[in-house]
Amino acid sequence: MSEQAATEAEVRAVAARAREAAAELAGLTRAKKDAALLMMADAVTDAADSVLAANAKDVQAARAAGLADALIDRLRLSPDRLTAMAQGLRDVAALPDPVGEVIRGYNRPNGLEIRQIRVPFGVLAMIYEARPNVTVDAAALAIKSGNAALLRGSASAHESNAALVDVLAAAGEKAGLPADSVQLVPGTDRSSVSHLLNARGLVDLVIPRGGAGLIDYVVRNSTVPVIETGVGNVHVYVDRKADLEMAVRIVVNSKVSRVSVCNSAETLLVHRDVAAAFLPMITKALTDHGVTIHGDDAFVARGAVAAGDDDWAAEYLSLDMAARVVADLDEAIEHIRRWSSGHTESIVTADLDAARRFVARVDSAAVMVNASTRFTDGAEFGFGAEIGISTQKMHARGPMGLAELTSSKWVVTGSGQIR
Amino acid sequence: MSEQAATEAEVRAVAARAREAAAELAGLTRAKKDAALLMMADAVTDAADSVLAANAKDVQAARAAGLADALIDRLRLSPDRLTAMAQGLRDVAALPDPVGEVIRGYNRPNGLEIRQIRVPFGVLAMIYEARPNVTVDAAALAIKSGNAALLRGSASAHESNAALVDVLAAAGEKAGLPADSVQLVPGTDRSSVSHLLNARGLVDLVIPRGGAGLIDYVVRNSTVPVIETGVGNVHVYVDRKADLEMAVRIVVNSKVSRVSVCNSAETLLVHRDVAAAFLPMITKALTDHGVTIHGDDAFVARGAVAAGDDDWAAEYLSLDMAARVVADLDEAIEHIRRWSSGHTESIVTADLDAARRFVARVDSAAVMVNASTRFTDGAEFGFGAEIGISTQKMHARGPMGLAELTSSKWVVTGSGQIR
Numbered sequence: 001m002s003e004q005a006a007t008e009a010e011v012r013a014v015a016a017r018a019r020e021a022a023a024e025l026a027g028l029t030r031a032k033k034d035a036a037l038l039m040m041a042d043a044v045t046d047a048a049d050s051v052l053a054a055n056a057k058d059v060q061a062a063r064a065a066g067l068a069d070a071l072i073d074r075l076r077l078s079p080d081r082l083t084a085m086a087q088g089l090r091d092v093a094a095l096p097d098p099v100g101e102v103i104r105g106y107n108r109p110n111g112l113e114i115r116q117i118r119v120p121f122g123v124l125a126m127i128y129e130a131r132p133n134v135t136v137d138a139a140a141l142a143i144k145s146g147n148a149a150l151l152r153g154s155a156s157a158h159e160s161n162a163a164l165v166d167v168l169a170a171a172g173e174k175a176g177l178p179a180d181s182v183q184l185v186p187g188t189d190r191s192s193v194s195h196l197l198n199a200r201g202l203v204d205l206v207i208p209r210g211g212a213g214l215i216d217y218v219v220r221n222s223t224v225p226v227i228e229t230g231v232g233n234v235h236v237y238v239d240r241k242a243d244l245e246m247a248v249r250i251v252v253n254s255k256v257s258r259v260s261v262c263n264s265a266e267t268l269l270v271h272r273d274v275a276a277a278f279l280p281m282i283t284k285a286l287t288d289h290g291v292t293i294h295g296d297d298a299f300v301a302r303g304a305v306a307a308g309d310d311d312w313a314a315e316y317l318s319l320d321m322a323a324r325v326v327a328d329l330d331e332a333i334e335h336i337r338r339w340s341s342g343h344t345e346s347i348v349t350a351d352l353d354a355a356r357r358f359v360a361r362v363d364s365a366a367v368m369v370n371a372s373t374r375f376t377d378g379a380e381f382g383f384g385a386e387i388g389i390s391t392q393k394m395h396a397r398g399p400m401g402l403a404e405l406t407s408s409k410w411v412v413t414g415s416g417q418i419r
Numbered sequence: 420m421s422e423q424a425a426t427e428a429e430v431r432a433v434a435a436r437a438r439e440a441a442a443e444l445a446g447l448t449r450a451k452k453d454a455a456l457l458m459m460a461d462a463v464t465d466a467a468d469s470v471l472a473a474n475a476k477d478v479q480a481a482r483a484a485g486l487a488d489a490l491i492d493r494l495r496l497s498p499d500r501l502t503a504m505a506q507g508l509r510d511v512a513a514l515p516d517p518v519g520e521v522i523r524g525y526n527r528p529n530g531l532e533i534r535q536i537r538v539p540f541g542v543l544a545m546i547y548e549a550r551p552n553v554t555v556d557a558a559a560l561a562i563k564s565g566n567a568a569l570l571r572g573s574a575s576a577h578e579s580n581a582a583l584v585d586v587l588a589a590a591g592e593k594a595g596l597p598a599d600s601v602q603l604v605p606g607t608d609r610s611s612v613s614h615l616l617n618a619r620g621l622v623d624l625v626i627p628r629g630g631a632g633l634i635d636y637v638v639r640n641s642t643v644p645v646i647e648t649g650v651g652n653v654h655v656y657v658d659r660k661a662d663l664e665m666a667v668r669i670v671v672n673s674k675v676s677r678v679s680v681c682n683s684a685e686t687l688l689v690h691r692d693v694a695a696a697f698l699p700m701i702t703k704a705l706t707d708h709g710v711t712i713h714g715d716d717a718f719v720a721r722g723a724v725a726a727g728d729d730d731w732a733a734e735y736l737s738l739d740m741a742a743r744v745v746a747d748l749d750e751a752i753e754h755i756r757r758w759s760s761g762h763t764e765s766i767v768t769a770d771l772d773a774a775r776r777f778v779a780r781v782d783s784a785a786v787m788v789n790a791s792t793r794f795t796d797g798a799e800f801g802f803g804a805e806i807g808i809s810t811q812k813m814h815a816r817g818p819m820g821l822a823e824l825t826s827s828k829w830v831v832t833g834s835g836q837i838r
Binding site for chain 2: 023026027106108112114116119121122200204205219220223225227243246249250253254257337355359360361363364365366367368369370371372374375376380381382392393394395397398399407408409410411412413414415416417418419
């Protein structure tokens with residue numbers, strides 16, 4: 001997993017080839033794209049041995065470099081994981097084609113017919129960490145939405161990603177996709193990312209997927225448009241009118257069902273009117289699930305570790321939760337407006353006014369009422385597939401499916417109209 | 420019109436106040452916003468004397484600095500122009516409120532109700548050149564879409580813009596808008612723009628409106644999300660199956676009806692099969708309108724100036740037009756893909772296949788068939804108002820109305836669902 005540099009010319013050459021491919025991909029029928037995705041699915045299964053061998057090299061290097069077990073586990077492929085990747089490709093093939101959808105269409109008084117049509121972006125670059133399944137997911141979603149894919153995984157997964165891209169690209173070409181529809185970006189060090197972020201005019205969109213450090217680096221250094229994804233400092237607020245049993249279920253599910261993902265809850269806010277009743281319940285439930293609570297005085301009095309600003313700001317991604325009693329709904333909203341990363345927040349309440357005020361004033365991609373924060377997810381939203389969860393406000397916000405990987409074009413048809 | 424610096428702290432303080440205002444603005448009813456817009460309209464008319472006096476200072480300074488007459492004309496306000504600004508505010512008041520629109524809404528098998536709702540961005544910054552009417556248009560569209568406006572006009576219009584913002588802000592507050600809903604960004608030099616572009620987390624969206632130099636500077640230096648607008652190297656292609664009389668009308672209208680705007684045509688491409696018949700017609704028509712043609716050999720043979728790559732790349736914004744004969748439709752498409760700024764292109768043809776291929780392969784915000792390129796315009800599209808024309812693919816493409824000034828939020832309502 002030593003990092004390798006790539007020159008700007010090398011990166012731009014790959015991007016320029018992707019651009020050529022994109023011009024062809026944009027016009028492909030759904031039938032052709034689906035056929036290619038199904039052929040890619042078969043190819044991933046057929047090439048299991050060579051992909052697993054490449055992956056074994058990555059795992060060995062990661063172990064030698066002393067990577068944490070959890071990271072090695074995310075890196076490791078297995079026949080089951082390859083089967084799941086192949087199924088992912090088939091699932092994407094089964095989804096409707098977003099390209100060509102008429103978003104708006106109407107005629108003007110002068111007889112002009114105006115249609116806003118969904119079109120591919122062109123060249124889509126993904127910059128991501130660790131899990132090699134992102135390679136396959138991103139390629140599938142890019143192809144289905146008519147975009148060429150430039151994939152830039154982490155150095156630690158380089159062998160696995162290279163093997164997977166070889167398999168996908170070969171199968172795609174066999175099925176009639178343009179060459180260079182799916183490519184790995186050369187280089188595995190930060191300079192190669194930097195060249196990619198400067199390839200304005202060649203790359204249409206960059207989506208970073210990974211930790212806050214990666215995302216911040218991309219946002220600050222890209223001249224190519226970026227969609228930020230996935231940093232989640234997620235809150236659950238238990239209102240004075242909450243069903244407390246429901247609140248325990250929602251808080252526990254939001255926190256512990258999968259701690260390493262961006263939609264898992266990190267901070268609990270409790271209305272003071274229900275604190276006396278709720279704190280014993282939730283402290284016990286979270287502790288039973290192995291959660292360490294980082295709390296204010298009220299929670300410390302029940303055994304929590306004392307929390308500071310670092311805790312309110314933290315995206316723990318672990319069995320830790322910050323917790324605080326608030327004076328009222330507005331103090332909860334204030335806390336969220338100050339500390340949230342704008343991903344997902346949930347209110348537990350039976351009070352319609354409180355729910356409406358929370359929904360109106362909390363400025364996050366997803367706002368839940370009486371539901372686990374874990375539902376902010378492409379599959380749970382019914383998108384069928386997801387390339388990430390946008391935490392920005394421009395273009396896409398929340399789970400991003402195929403439609404979010406498209407732009408639009410206005411087609412205006414007349415019979416000689418002039419102004 | 421001497422330029423004044425502003426410190427980063429000053430710019431951030433203004434942005435932070437806008438952020439406070441935005442939190443309130445987001446929740447205002449349409450009735451309140453419309454009432455404020457109507458009060459602003461009256462205020463602009465009532466304050467005509469003081470605004471015109473401020474404008475006279477700008478005009479005097481511009482004259483002293485030796486600004487071109489055309490620029491001074493764009494800068495100069497008159498009672499008629501103020502009346503038009505007031506009418507613009509009333510027109511925006513009459514438009515539907517984009518905020519709260521349910522973009523998508525459905526229920527999931529587990530009973531969750533999922534709704535994607537249109538919400539304001541928050542703080543919208545406009546950076547623009549010359550014309551003070553943009554100050555009023557931008558404020559109107561920002562308020563109507565629930566956003567706080569940060570306005571940064573050019574140094575040459577500083578007195579006019581400051582007077583207009585004073586009038587708008589006072590009227591808005593009187594009508595119950597939060598203080599700081601509409602503010603001028605302090606400073607008139609580039610460093611103050613730079614502070615604005617670094618105010619990530621305080622400013623949600625920057626829209627530059629002006630020349631290619633300004634837009635390029637903003638795109639390359641902003642950490643805040645940007646929507647590029649309005650650079651138009653616009654093409655008209657006359658196909659072998661074109662109605663040549665119609666083609667003359669469309670080319671002339673596209674070129675000469677208003678040369679200084681981004682949707683006016685800059686390059687003419689002619690299929691060689693109709694060159695012998697069409698070149699005499701179009702050369703005469705353009706020359707009669709005072710257009711200088713910069714052409715290839717075929718056009719030079721009819722009196723044009725010889726064109727080079729600079730001409731294919733030029734956004735003239737003047738009575739100049741580049742012109743070339745192409746071998747076929749695909750050569751026209753190739754030319755456009757290489758040189759276009761992605762704003763608008765038009766094909767004149769009676770051939771359905773040619774029209775479909777042109778529409779499919781030309782990757783521009785607007786593609787016209789048998790219509791003048793001048794129709795790429797918010798009013799002509801029926802938007803009622805326009806803040807600019809996006810030439811990027813992310814978030815908005817083509818004319819931007821109120822909907823394009825909004826983001827969205829997912830609201831998920833349940834009854835205790837967990838995963």
